[in-house]
Amino acid sequence: MTTSPILLLDNVSRVHGHDETAVRALDGVTLEVHAGELVAVMGPSGSGKSTLLNLAGGLDQPTSGRVVVEGSDVGAMSLRDLAALRRRSLGFVFQDFNLIPSLTAAENVALPLELDGLRVGKALRIALDSLEAVGIAELADRYPEHMSGGQQQRVAIARALVGNRRLVLADEPTGALDSQTGEAVLRVLRARCDAGAGGLLVTHEARHAAWADRVVFLRDGVIVDTTGTPPSAESLLDSAAAV
Amino acid sequence: MSIRRGLLALLAQEPMYGAQLRSEFESRTGGTWPLNVGQVYTTLARLERDGLVEGAGGADAEGRIAYRLTGQGRAEVQRWWAAPVDRGDTPRDERVIKLALAVTVPGVDIQRLVQTQRTATLRHLQDLTKLKRVTSDAAEQHTPDGRGPGQRNELAWLLVLDNLVYAAEAEIRWLDHVETRLARESTRAPKTPHRDTATSQTDRSPSQTDRSAKRASR
Numbered sequence: 001m002t003t004s005p006i007l008l009l010d011n012v013s014r015v016h017g018h019d020e021t022a023v024r025a026l027d028g029v030t031l032e033v034h035a036g037e038l039v040a041v042m043g044p045s046g047s048g049k050s051t052l053l054n055l056a057g058g059l060d061q062p063t064s065g066r067v068v069v070e071g072s073d074v075g076a077m078s079l080r081d082l083a084a085l086r087r088r089s090l091g092f093v094f095q096d097f098n099l100i101p102s103l104t105a106a107e108n109v110a111l112p113l114e115l116d117g118l119r120v121g122k123a124l125r126i127a128l129d130s131l132e133a134v135g136i137a138e139l140a141d142r143y144p145e146h147m148s149g150g151q152q153q154r155v156a157i158a159r160a161l162v163g164n165r166r167l168v169l170a171d172e173p174t175g176a177l178d179s180q181t182g183e184a185v186l187r188v189l190r191a192r193c194d195a196g197a198g199g200l201l202v203t204h205e206a207r208h209a210a211w212a213d214r215v216v217f218l219r220d221g222v223i224v225d226t227t228g229t230p231p232s233a234e235s236l237l238d239s240a241a242a243v
Numbered sequence: 244m245s246i247r248r249g250l251l252a253l254l255a256q257e258p259m260y261g262a263q264l265r266s267e268f269e270s271r272t273g274g275t276w277p278l279n280v281g282q283v284y285t286t287l288a289r290l291e292r293d294g295l296v297e298g299a300g301g302a303d304a305e306g307r308i309a310y311r312l313t314g315q316g317r318a319e320v321q322r323w324w325a326a327p328v329d330r331g332d333t334p335r336d337e338r339v340i341k342l343a344l345a346v347t348v349p350g351v352d353i354q355r356l357v358q359t360q361r362t363a364t365l366r367h368l369q370d371l372t373k374l375k376r377v378t379s380d381a382a383e384q385h386t387p388d389g390r391g392p393g394q395r396n397e398l399a400w401l402l403v404l405d406n407l408v409y410a411a412e413a414e415i416r417w418l419d420h421v422e423t424r425l426a427r428e429s430t431r432a433p434k435t436p437h438r439d440t441a442t443s444q445t446d447r448s449p450s451q452t453d454r455s456a457k458r459a460s461r
């Protein structure tokens with residue numbers, strides 16, 4: 001199956017600031033995420049992971065290079081088209097969860113669907129399914145301030161996964177979760193990718209990165225290594241024997 | 244296997260006598276792997292037979308012969324630094340010993356070494372995770388209320404897999420720690436004995452204190 005990627009970063013660089021204070025947060029990064037694929041990004045603090053994710057989600061513009069989502073160059077889009085793309089195709093889990101305090105869990109999750117024109121009742125029903133998938137259906141009517149950090153995080157994940165998102169971007173989505181819940185979230189994300197979405201996951205936890213098909217290592221804004229297309233156990237043994 | 248490689252790595256720095264190799268090996272790996280002189284000489288004899296080391300000149304006044312690397316031996320050391328340690332049939336410790344030696348032998352690209360090992364370990368972790376997925380999917384295929392022996396076996400297997408997962412994760416965290424630790428070390432002002440004594444006791448690396456504690460207790 002030769003398809004064009006859902007997400008393409010083509011030689012992307014991002015410089016924050018100017019002159020002496022300039023920080024090269026990303027430096028010539030090229031990365032593809034295909035349908036059905038989950039890619040994890042690892043790297044030390046400050047290595048450019050969030051910058052990469054923000055560029056992929058059209059929340060920030062590259063200094064040079066191209067960001068292409070589902071065939072469209074994000075840099076060349078009108079603001080209107082960009083907003084529509086973010087609503088329909090992209091699910092985003094932010095490092096800080098970004099929930100709206102005046103809305104319940106279910107309303108937070110339903111919001112992107114309503115913005116996209118779905119009837120409220122239908123949107124809420126879909127939102128409930130999404131909350132169920134991350135194991136917090138019983139919290140549907142709670143407000144964010146009455147939830148623990150880990151619960152808020154799961155609402156944010158449910159919101160990112162709701163509807164038929166083609167590309168899910170997640171920045172440390174398991175940060176505040178215990179090991180069981182963290183693994184449950186990875187299962188949901190994995191299932192979504194197996195069902196045809198593309199996923200890009202930033203994490204510090206190797207155990208969670210290992211759910212991805214490919215792990216990319218960033219250092220100082222540069223991709224320094226990748227686990228590549230995961231080799232079969234046999235080919236791992238072969239390469240070890242060749243050493 | 245790693246004694247062999249460890250001795251080769253030490254000889255890459257300079258020619259050494261057997262007894263010297265033994266004490267260097269032990270002090271640089273924090274005494275985690277004590278060797279006896281017999282082991283060292285047997286290993287040296289094998290290395291010489293395989294053309295990886297040779298005598299550096301004749302015996303000195305005390306009858307000791309220093310060994311040095313051949314071109315082939317040098318290439319073997321380079322291969323060891325460049326490749327991740329195979330999980331298959333080596334003790335886990337080889338990764339630790341290799342790193343301890345890499346830090347003390349000049350001219351090794353440690354950042355590269357750490358990254359190569361981390362990528363290899365993450366691949367291993369991906370394989371384990373895939374096994375977990377397959378196993379737990381299979382467990383769910385059973386009748387929901389079935390508590391048969393098959394299900395217990397799958398649970399047992401899952402717990403074993405979790406253990407391997409956490410062990411691999413610990414290794415990666417250790418490698419992350421090594422990387423930041425070395426980065427901090429290299430950005431420090433050039434080390435002089437004066438500065439070192441000026442820094443407080445709490446600034447000392449825990450490994451350093453652990454190590455001296457271990458020595459003292461032996």
Ligand SMILES: Nc1ncnc2c1ncn2[C@@H]1O[C@H](COP(=O)(O)OP(=O)(O)OP(=O)(O)O)[C@@H](O)[C@H]1O
Binds near residue numbers: 016017047051
């Ligand atoms: N708006 C900004 N202005 C100036 N510098 C910035 C800005 N955003 C990020 N940076 C810098 O760019 C670099 C990469 O930052 P980024 O947030 O992408 O790192 P990260 O890998 O996500 O780190 P963490 O793991 O701590 O979340 C850092 O040096 C950071 O200080």
Ligand SMILES: [Mg+2]
Binds near residue numbers: 051
């Ligand atoms: Mg970040």
